[in-house]
Amino acid sequence: MTELKGQLLEVSGVSVTFDGFRAINNLSFSIGPAEMRAIIGPNGAGKTTFMDIVTGKTRPDEGHVLWGEKSINLIGMNEARIAQAGIGRKFQRPTVFEDQSVYDNLLMAVKNARGPFSVLLYRPSFKDRGRVEQLASEIGLAEEIHRKSGELSHGQKQWLEIGMLLAQEPRLLLVDEPAAGMTLAEREQTTDILVEAAKTRAVVVVEHDMEFVRRLNCKVTVLHEGSVLAEGSLDHVTANQQVIDVYLGR
Amino acid sequence: MNRSFVLRNPSILVFLALLAFFTLAVTALSEGFGVALISTSFVKTLGKTLCLALVAVAMDLVWGYCGILSLGHFAFFGLGGYMIGMWLMYERTRGIVEASLAEAPIPPTPQEVVDAIGNQIFGVVGSSEFPLVWAFADSLVLQLLLVVILPGLLALVFGWLAFRSRVTGVYLSILTQAMTLALSLYLFQNDSGLRGNNGLSGLQNLPGLDAVPQAVVSIWFLWASALALGLGYLLAAWLVSGKFGSVVRGIRDNEARVRFLGYSVESYKLVIFTLTAMIAGIAGALYYPQAGIINPAEIAPIASIYLAVWVAIGGRGRLYGAVIGAVFVSLVSTWFTGGQAPDVNLGFYTVKWVDWWLIVLGLSFVLVTLFAPKGIGGLFDLIAARRGPDRHGDDLGPDQGSLREKEAVE
Ligand SMILES: Nc1ncnc2c1ncn2[C@@H]1O[C@H](COP(=O)(O)OP(=O)(O)OP(=O)(O)O)[C@@H](O)[C@H]1O
Ligand SMILES: [Mg+2]
Numbered sequence: 001m002t003e004l005k006g007q008l009l010e011v012s013g014v015s016v017t018f019d020g021f022r023a024i025n026n027l028s029f030s031i032g033p034a035e036m037r038a039i040i041g042p043n044g045a046g047k048t049t050f051m052d053i054v055t056g057k058t059r060p061d062e063g064h065v066l067w068g069e070k071s072i073n074l075i076g077m078n079e080a081r082i083a084q085a086g087i088g089r090k091f092q093r094p095t096v097f098e099d100q101s102v103y104d105n106l107l108m109a110v111k112n113a114r115g116p117f118s119v120l121l122y123r124p125s126f127k128d129r130g131r132v133e134q135l136a137s138e139i140g141l142a143e144e145i146h147r148k149s150g151e152l153s154h155g156q157k158q159w160l161e162i163g164m165l166l167a168q169e170p171r172l173l174l175v176d177e178p179a180a181g182m183t184l185a186e187r188e189q190t191t192d193i194l195v196e197a198a199k200t201r202a203v204v205v206v207e208h209d210m211e212f213v214r215r216l217n218c219k220v221t222v223l224h225e226g227s228v229l230a231e232g233s234l235d236h237v238t239a240n241q242q243v244i245d246v247y248l249g250r
Numbered sequence: 251m252n253r254s255f256v257l258r259n260p261s262i263l264v265f266l267a268l269l270a271f272f273t274l275a276v277t278a279l280s281e282g283f284g285v286a287l288i289s290t291s292f293v294k295t296l297g298k299t300l301c302l303a304l305v306a307v308a309m310d311l312v313w314g315y316c317g318i319l320s321l322g323h324f325a326f327f328g329l330g331g332y333m334i335g336m337w338l339m340y341e342r343t344r345g346i347v348e349a350s351l352a353e354a355p356i357p358p359t360p361q362e363v364v365d366a367i368g369n370q371i372f373g374v375v376g377s378s379e380f381p382l383v384w385a386f387a388d389s390l391v392l393q394l395l396l397v398v399i400l401p402g403l404l405a406l407v408f409g410w411l412a413f414r415s416r417v418t419g420v421y422l423s424i425l426t427q428a429m430t431l432a433l434s435l436y437l438f439q440n441d442s443g444l445r446g447n448n449g450l451s452g453l454q455n456l457p458g459l460d461a462v463p464q465a466v467v468s469i470w471f472l473w474a475s476a477l478a479l480g481l482g483y484l485l486a487a488w489l490v491s492g493k494f495g496s497v498v499r500g501i502r503d504n505e506a507r508v509r510f511l512g513y514s515v516e517s518y519k520l521v522i523f524t525l526t527a528m529i530a531g532i533a534g535a536l537y538y539p540q541a542g543i544i545n546p547a548e549i550a551p552i553a554s555i556y557l558a559v560w561v562a563i564g565g566r567g568r569l570y571g572a573v574i575g576a577v578f579v580s581l582v583s584t585w586f587t588g589g590q591a592p593d594v595n596l597g598f599y600t601v602k603w604v605d606w607w608l609i610v611l612g613l614s615f616v617l618v619t620l621f622a623p624k625g626i627g628g629l630f631d632l633i634a635a636r637r638g639p640d641r642h643g644d645d646l647g648p649d650q651g652s653l654r655e656k657e658a659v660e
Contacts, residue, residue: 055510057506078509078514079506079509079510080509080512080513081514083510083511083512084512088510089510091507095504097496097499097500097503097504097507098503099499099503100496100499100500104496107493107496108493108497108500108511114511114512114513114514115514116494116514116517116521117521119494119497119513120489120492120494122492122493122494123492124493164511168511168512
């Protein structure tokens with residue numbers, strides 16, 4: 001296991017088939033404990049499915065997903081256990097609890113004991129309330145903190161979900177298309193938050209917007225038909241003829 | 251902390267005040283303690299209605315808040331009734347048997363007393379042996395414990411099996427129907443040990459209190475039912491406030507998302523399912539002594555469906571909605587099916603409400619579901635002008651503020 005040293009997540013030889021269709025094909029991927037990585041690739045390349053596998057939503061047919069210093073195998077663990085182990089996820093479509101306030105959404109995400117009985121007896125501490133308020137202002141929702149999140153705009157929901165992700169204090173953030181539906185200014189601030197987060201933890205960002213990816217200024221992995229087509233700096237992969245053919249050229 | 255919790259939810263205080271006022275008013279008008287404007291049998295109807303409101307609160311927790319459409323909670327209600335009914339029947343029969351054996355020249359041995367009780371109780375099903383399930387029937391304390399333990403245990407095992415394999419939605423509803431159907435069919439058998447289709451009867455007579463008239467007993471039960479409803483309502487309101495309530499409502503709206511936050515959805519569902527089964531058991535244990543009789547027909551699948559209808563009509567996802575639904579629908583239903591509602595003569599056809607009531611109920615259920623998904627309780631929103639967002643449907647998507655196109659041009 002020496003080759004795993006220094007890697008937080010190590011995915012190797014993973015394949016998954018849906019009704020005979022191979023969505024992920026012998027995929028290998030790894031990321032260090034404080035690293036930013038962008039994943040790009042055409043629609044249907046398997047980017048979201050990759051996140052599904054890491055977070056326990058989809059069980060791969062073969063391969064390994066190893067996590068942390070102890071190289072725990074994540075395959076077979078349920079979603080809640082994997083989330084507790086320190087993997088947070090933002091979905092492609094913003095999914096927040098629309099019936100509840102911004103405050104309640106964030107408080108639910110703040111890192112704390114997750115069992116039913118400890119949650120039942122939980123009362124928000126001064127520290128937790130402060131954390132929620134701090135997060136809310138970081139994501140520009142300080143004014144909206146008591147509004148129902150269903151009333152927020154699309155971009156604000158994206159923000160809220162990013163805030164919930166940060167509240168979980170995960171060691172690995174999987175972020176699926178965070179900038180969709182955001183204004184230019186919002187996008188820039190999203191970049192700042194993600195770059196800041198990547199100083200202390202691993203961040204994987206899936207994004208179609210090349211400008212956004214450029215601003216992240218990190219290593220890029222190109223997925224195509226369920227496996228890695230190219231990997232390296234953005235300039236390196238965009239110069240790759242295969243990448244131009246399947247993704248950029250269209 | 252508790253004080254601020256009630257203060258943050260003024261509807262709790264309003265509810266408790268109304269409940270207290272109602273109980274005092276009925277007492278003042280009753281035959282037992284008041285001016286005898288309300289008959290004892292109607293006092294019992296009102297007391298039973300409070301028990302139905304309590305089981306509706308439980309249903310609202312499990313369905314309206316947690317999103318599990320259980321169509322089996324009346325099984326737990328019935329089990330609670332059976333558990334208390336066993337003690338009531340055993341003790342009362344023992345009183346009668348001992349009184350009659352006391353006349354005999356030789357004092358009876360304890361075994362002879364037990365045999366005679368068995369004969370009395372199980373004569374109708376052609377037996378006199380006490381089945382194993384009656385092992386604790388002579389102990390009020392144990393039977394009272396069973397009122398909560400048995401439904402809780404059944405719910406725990408059933409829920410564990412169902413939630414663990416991630417059965418949700420309509421499949422779960424069908425499973426819960428199958429559970430209550432199986433239980434009722436089992437109890438219908440004579441050798442189930444609970445007197446088959448005869449059920450348990452004479453439950454209105456409290457052992458050792460023959461001298462107390464029913465007019466008084468009915469008020470005792472009214473107060474006990476009101477107390478149970480008040481406490482159950484408080485407990486439910488406490489559960490759904492705060493973070494636990496957040497998580498539970500989150501499960502209802504998007505259980506996958508809750509999982510990715512690190513919450514074990516299955517354990518939360520199990521806690522809610524089991525707890526509400528226990529509440530249903532308590533409600534049943536207070537209901538059947540007022541009804542006087544319990545038999546397996548009480549836990550037929552349709553009973554649990556009615557429960558869902560009450561909660562839907564009252565307005566799920568708010569506790570007072572469940573209470574309103576149960577009280578309103580069950581009282582109106584009693585009025586129509588009790589033959590009090592005057593028949594409507596249309597000339598060519600006479601509408602007999604006894605026959606037509608179910609159709610009216612079914613129709614109002616459909617109409618409420620289609621046009622007023624918040625039910626009667628939703629009317630309070632009009633007063634408070636409190637309007638929630640529509641949770642259903644897709645996002646509106648990027649609005650004009652999203653400068654994606656423009657940005658691409660740059
Ligand atoms: N649960 C599923 N059942 C069947 N097919 C699936 C399932 N999930 C994904 N797929 C298929 O797997 C392929 C990869 O899908 P995925 O959502 O991972 O693509 P993506 O790279 O995220 O694309 P996009 O950029 O459009 O979000 C697609 O062809 C999709 O139809
Ligand atoms: Mg995708």
